[in-house]
Structure formats: C-alpha cells, structure tokens
Amino acid sequence: MTAHILVVDDDPVQRRLLKAAVEAQGHVAILADDGQTGLALFRQRQAEISVVLLDLMMPGMSGLDFLNAIGGQESDVPVIVQTGQGGIDTVVQAMRAGAFDFVVKPVSPDRIAAALTNALRVDSRDAHHRPARRSRSGAVHFTDIISASPAMSRVIELSRRAAQSHIPVVLEGESGVGKEMVARAIQAASDRASKPFVTVNCGAIAPSMVESLLFGHEKGAFPGAGERHLGKFAEADGGTLFLDEIGELPLEIQVKLLRAVQDGEIETIGARQPQKVNVRLISATNKDLIEEVKAGRFREDLYYRLNVFPITIPALRRRKEDIPFLARAFTERFSIEQRLPRPLTLGAGALALLTAFDWPGNVRQLENAIYRAVILAEGPELTENDFPQILAQIPGGLKQENFWTGLTALGEGASVPGQSRGLDREELAFIDRLPTPRVEDPRPAFMDNAIASIDENGNVRRLAEIEEELIRFALKFYRGQMSQVARKLGIGRSTLYRKLKDYGIDPDNPQKHAA
Template sequence: MVAQILVVDDDPVQRRLLKHAIEQHGHEPHLAENGRVGLEYLKDVVDRIDVVVLDLMMPEMNGLEFMAALADLGTDIPVIVQTGQGGIETVVEAMRAGAFDFVVKPVSPERLGSAIGNALKLDQKEARAKAGRRSRSSHVRFSDIVSASPAMDRVIDLARRAAHSDIPVVLEGESGVGKEMVAKAIQAASDRSGKPFITVNCGAIPANLVESILFGHEKGAFTGATERHVGKFAEADGGTLFLDEIGDLPLDTQVKLLRAVQSGEIETVGARQTQKVDVRLISATNKDLIEEVKAGRFREDLYYRLNVYPIAIPSLRKRKEDIPVLVRALAERLAHEQKLPQPLGVSPRALALLTAYDWPGNIRQLENAMFRAVVLAQGHELDVEDFPQIAAQVPGYSINAEGAISWGGPARHQAPMLVEKPPRVFPDFAERYDTQEAAVPVSADKTPDIIPSLGDDGDVRTLAEVEEQLIRFALKFYHGQMSQVARKLGIGRSTLYRKLKDYDIDPDHPFRDVA
C-alpha cells in the first residue's frame, strides 16, 4: 500500500532527505515548509494524508502548536515528531500533545520507515472510536451520564449541587468508574461552562516534571528548558483544573499546590514574581486519602483544603442496575461510530452474562468489551458468543473447542437441568428487551435462582419482599458464609444481621419457612 506522508519542516535540506527516505519505502511524500503551510494544506486534503512527519522546532508555528491545531480539526492522523533536542522534557511534551512516535535528528531511513510502518498499522476503527469519545467528552452534561441506580442518582444530585459554587471537590472511586465524566458535567453546569477544562493525570507524569507541568517554567530555568512553558494552572485560568489521581502527587509538589490553593497564586519555575490565577479545582483519586495522610504520603493540610466536598462514585459491581442501560447505550453509540448499516441489539442472554460479571475495570472495561463485540459482530444482535473473555470469567459458563459458549450452572452447585439459555439475573429482561422467554434452570438442591418481579396478585412486589428473598437466596448460594453474603449484597455484616432479624431468617436454613 502506497501511503501519503506529509512532511512539515522548515529546513530545506531535511525536507529533501526525508522525501528521499519516504520514497525509498514506497510511499508518496508531500512537503510543507512550515507549520502554517502544512496546516493549510491539510485542511484541503485531510482525508488523503495517512501520516505526518513533523519538526518540533520551527518559526511562526512550532510543532506543538501545529498538533494543537491538528486536534482542533478533529482528525486522528498519526504524527511522528522529530527534533534535534532529545531531552526528556521535549519527549514528554510531544507525547502529551498526541504524537504517535518520536525520532531524533538526524533520523536514519530505517528508523523513519519503521515509525511510518507502525503508524500505518494503527487500527483505523479504534482511532475513529477514540475520536468520537474525545469529541463527546469535551461537552459532557449530566443528562449524558447513563444511570438507572439510586447510588448514581445520588452522585449526580451531589454533583449538580457542587456545580452551583466554586467549592473544591474530590471525586473518590475506583479506576474506570467515570470520575472525569462527572467532573466535566460539573464544569458544564457551572458558571465556568465554556471556559477551559484542563486535565492533569498526576500519576502519569515523571516526578521531575510535575512541578513544571503544573506551574510552568521560564526559558533557561533548568537544563533542557530551551523555551518558556505555560503550566496547567495558567492554561485553566478562568476555568476548571481536574487533577486526576491526586494521591500520586509527590510531597514536594504538594507544598506548592497547597500554596496555590490557599492564595490563588502560582510560582512559575524560574520566574521572579508570582502569577494570580482564577481556577476551580476538582480532584480525583482511587486511593483512600485518609490512609495516605496517616502513612505520611499525603499532606494533612492539603487534604483538608481539597476534600471540602467529597463525592464517592460506586463501582459498577455495586450498581448492577446500571449495566443493562449502559450496555444498550454503548451498543447504540458504538454501532453509530463504526457506521454499521443498522442499529445493533443485545440479547437477554448477553445482558444476563454482562450483569453477572463484576467488572473490576468498571465502565472503562465494559466499554472496551462492548467495542470489541461491536467491531466483530456478525449479526444484528450481540449474544453471549460475542463476549468470550467475559464468559470465561463468570462461573457456570464454558467455551468448547469451536468457541461456542454454554451455561453449565453455578460452579459450587451440582449441574442444573439442560437449558437453552443461562438464567436471567433480572427476570424481566426478556419482557423488557425481547419477546422470547429464556428457559430457567433449577439447581439440584431446589434453590430458586430467579426472583419474580410480580406477586400472585399480578402487581409489582414490594422492595422488602424482593430484598428478603434475595437475602435468603444469597445465604443458600454461599452456604451461609456471612462475610461473603454481605460483600456480594453490598452491605455490611452488621446490616445483614439486622435484616436477618427483621425478616426472621435462619441463616442455616434460609428456605425452611418458605413454601
């Protein structure tokens, strides 16, 4: 395949060398003498260019400014940056700006050919999906947060209240639960809507660059500081600064952050004067910050400055009511992004499987699983066979040599009667999402494995009735292991014992008094 390669370099000698190297590998080069010329050229032929080879150090518009403008065009063309300055700071800045690869002048034809070859191997479907996620994520509203659980409703309610002021917020929760999405929704609902929303992942920055990235540095402030760098606080002036994984911030940087929070002023590395900034801080962490304070890894005074308004976002396994609606929403969105000819449905069997899984990676893992299933989908509906990695981790499902998935019942019980479909985690899946009824197995010890939504009178049962039956089932399923029962039900042991007393349940014989 002959690829179209755009070379952007202000040095005519370098342009000729790169042109020759690109032609050696069988590709067609296009040459631009600087960033502005290259950007104007791209606006006309953006769909035809496969890779950009970009010089970082150019007059008028440097490489980093070019990549920022390229991002505004909404394109995912891989960019290979080249520079004569090979310091770590330059590498980090280029990669943070979205560079696919990095080469140092003078680059050999072999190294350049390898970089171009790797860029061309990028999965274009995945690139489109990422571009779609980025374009949406910059304009997140509370209405975009898909939820059906009371736990997430409370999170959204707290976040809406936080949006009405500039109070510092800390979002607590495991990785992948959607902390950044909630932060963006807070920004969009606040008076700072439309102002900058700047994200910094404190855990992904080399320790020696954290201070420079947050507060900026002047030219010559340290070895390798060849030009002035504006920090994230200054970029977020007037808007919101989202500090992700705040618990990973080095202690010496925490001191400067505390000063910035207290005074509203930042001290740029190498500058003689402080700079006033107006920034709303939202922090996020997957750690227990109190434990980090006790261990001496997080400053107590900074903790109390940041943790004024904490919002705990529950993991996906603790709000399984959200899984079916998330799955449906993701299937619809990803099918649209992949330009499938028709909408993609999800079978009740697949919903049951996905709801039974605990999702340790939370929504991020669910989205990745759905993306893979949608890209490889053969029919008009996703079924359990489209989620082999998930089925392999859910007790009772098995995969044969041909890759077919079958239900074999809970691993800790004897095999159930032969069925055509796995049990439904929520018995009304079929009624809500399909007209076909799923066969329901009954285990050998006669423990019921579904909880009906309707009573004998045809009306919806009360929450207390459903809760009582679920507790009885969990006690039987986990053989009376109280810690495991409480953990799987998402409640504390003391709460479980109280409910046993309220419902007059014998934990050793939970179904003895059930007809």
C-alpha cells in the first residue's frame, strides 16, 4: 500500500537520496528543507502522513524541537530520526523525545527500507485499531479498571459514590492517567448508563469554533453556517458530557458554560430563545484550576460550580504496583489483536524495566510502548530489548548492580486483577526490589537504611561523618543520578561534586571507601 512519507532535512543531497529510497519502496515523499517548513507540512497534512524521516541536526528548528512540537511520545505518527553528527547522547535524547527508530548517516537504502517497513507496520496497526479501541472504551465499567494500588482503589471508591448522584465531577490528573476511562465508568454505573456519553477535548478546538461546537448554531447564524448544527450539549441531553482539558476554555465561553451548569440552559448561536438541557457534566484537567483562577485564566464562579466533587487520579509513577498488571493486560490484548497463535508473555527483565521506569506519559505511554513492542516482537516473550526507548532512559542500563536480582520468577504471566484484587506475596516482594523505590512512600523497609546520629560510645557523631554517609546513601539510592541526588539533598551539583572530592567518594561505587 502506498504511504506518504514526510522527509525533513536541510541537506539537498540527502533529501534527494531519501526521496529516491522512499519512492523505490513505492511510497510518496513529501519534502521539507527545514524544521519549520516540515512542521507546517505535518500539521497541514497530518491525516495522510504515515511516517516522518527527520534530520536531527538542522539550523533553526532542530529535530528535537520538531519532535517536541508534534507531541513526542504522544504523537501517533512514527518518527525515524537520522543523524550524522553528535554521539549516542543525541540519539538517546531523540528516543526519549519519542522517536520510533534512528539511522546514522550515511544510511544505506536497505536500512531505510527496513526502518520504513517497521514504522509502517506500527502505523497501519494503529490506524486499524483506533476505532476498535474507542468503541471498546465506550462500555467501561469499574471492574474493567485494572488496579492493585490503594491509591487507585480510593479513586474507584470515590467514583462509585459520584455515580450515584448528578453533581458535577472534576477529574484531576496528568495527561494519560485514564481520566476518560474513569468518566465512562461513572456514566456506566449511573442511572444515565443507557443515555449518550459525549466527549469534547477543549484543548483541541480552535477558539473561534468552541462556542458553535458546544452550544450549536442556527442556519445562517454567521457566514458559512449553511445548515443548523446541534452542539455537544444538545447531543448529550439526558446523558453525560465529558469536557476534557476544561482549563483550556476561553474566558468568554466560560460565561456561557456557567449558565449551562447553573440554570440548565444553553444559548444556541442565532437562536431567539435559550434551550433547556439535562446534562450530567464531568470535567477533566491536567492543570491546577485554583492556580488558573488566581492567574485570571479561569472564572472563580465557574470553578466552584464545577469543583463540587473533585477526584484526583494519581500518576502511574505513584502507583507502580499497577504496572505489572497493566503491562500483562496490554500484552495479552495486543497479542489477540495481532492474531498471534499464542499470546506473548512478559519476561522478568522486561517487567522489571517497565516497573522501574517513571512513565511521564502515564498509562497511555505504557500502552503505546507495549503496543509497539508486541507488533515488532520476533520471539514468544517480550524482553527488555523490545523496549529500546525505555531502556535508553534507565541510568546505568542493564549493568547496574542488583538490577535483576530475584526477578526471574516474575517472568510467568499472572492473571490480571480488577480493582478488588490485591498483590500476592511474590508480587509484593517484587515491588520491594525495584531499582527505584518510590520516595513518596515511607516504607518501613527504609528504616534498615537509617543513619545513626550517635556513635558506639553514646556520643553524637560529627556532622561531617553523617553528611558523608548521607551522600553515599543518596548516591546508591538514586543509582548515581547526580541531578536527582543534588536536588534531593538540597544542594547544587557543583557543591555535590566538591563534597564527593572532599570525602573521596566514587560516584560509580559510593560504598567504597578511599584507602
């Protein structure tokens, strides 16, 4: 099948070579000679672009800037980066920013062909399954929410209570934590379960179109209004309206939204009379709305009307107990979608790697990572090598001490729990052995690492001794991540390096004492 490939490179010779390589595979090349032009073409023709071939080192907008501009790891379009300059650090940065693959110049036509083939496999599967995933999420129940953590159990408990009333709910949390899934579960458990569930992403609408989209317009209400249009409020009448990223609504629209919430009436553009609607409103935001109110970007009266029943969904890094179960569920699901003869399993190394990572894109990023790994997998088991983007972001990689200790038993897939299932003894032991313990959780096990303030003679220890011991502990605890060590100790990096020198501490082996 013919695909459209966007080639972004400031070198005219390289553009011609890539164009020839793309066309040799039977595809269409769209050429851009710099990052800004490429970004404009991408936004203009995003629906038809299947893959981006991107040069990292360009004047003006660099390849990394381009990746960030199109959404990085949240982008649905695979990006293959190419570089002829810089070392592995540059490539790692690109992978962290969401690149799908990378090639090093001069690149052979065979290597380009292989990279395009892999990227197109992912893109075609994405295009095929997006509608299925949306329709599947249309019937979400609380039992469908995979959770083994107390934090998510609390979210589900509050959501069940919210489902028993019609009061407005605000779901707070970072992008990708699953706010829409919780909203759909609330709808399914309410007396409006058989009524419409209408979603609006307020951050994805042009400001000039928001009012018409939400409240509708009459025919001839403004130039271009050739026919009457029902707004989302009217579509959701009797059911639930989910307003995602509500903090992005323009102030002038917030006034009309306040009336809709307060009086149950909407003003359709061009209509002579307001229209009564019966809508249950669930809003979601990744912003701190009270700070938006203080900054004058969100109306205070609307805030208090909406924020009647707030529910905060924690980031995935704060509920790492859920990661093994989510990972297994996604692996099984995508194995079925791929029509594999046998579902893939998650190896102990892959499971440890996924659980150690902090997932800034939360559940959505975890889902995408496993989706791509399943599509590109060549064996019966997913290993750590099937997640190169994640592996590149673990300081010390696979060579860090004790990374794999005791984890082999986790290679076998366990059943995926609903929100009521807890962790068994083996899984709890696994969480306790993670390379990056969650600092937010004051586990009793941390007492084993307590630093004594009194010596064996009963005297208070010297401050320098305690400081040295604390630095050694922090280096081991954060696995040599100097920026994090300095930040957690409350000192600058230069101060940290000076103290390492003063105490003779080797950051790669902090427990070793100088002779």
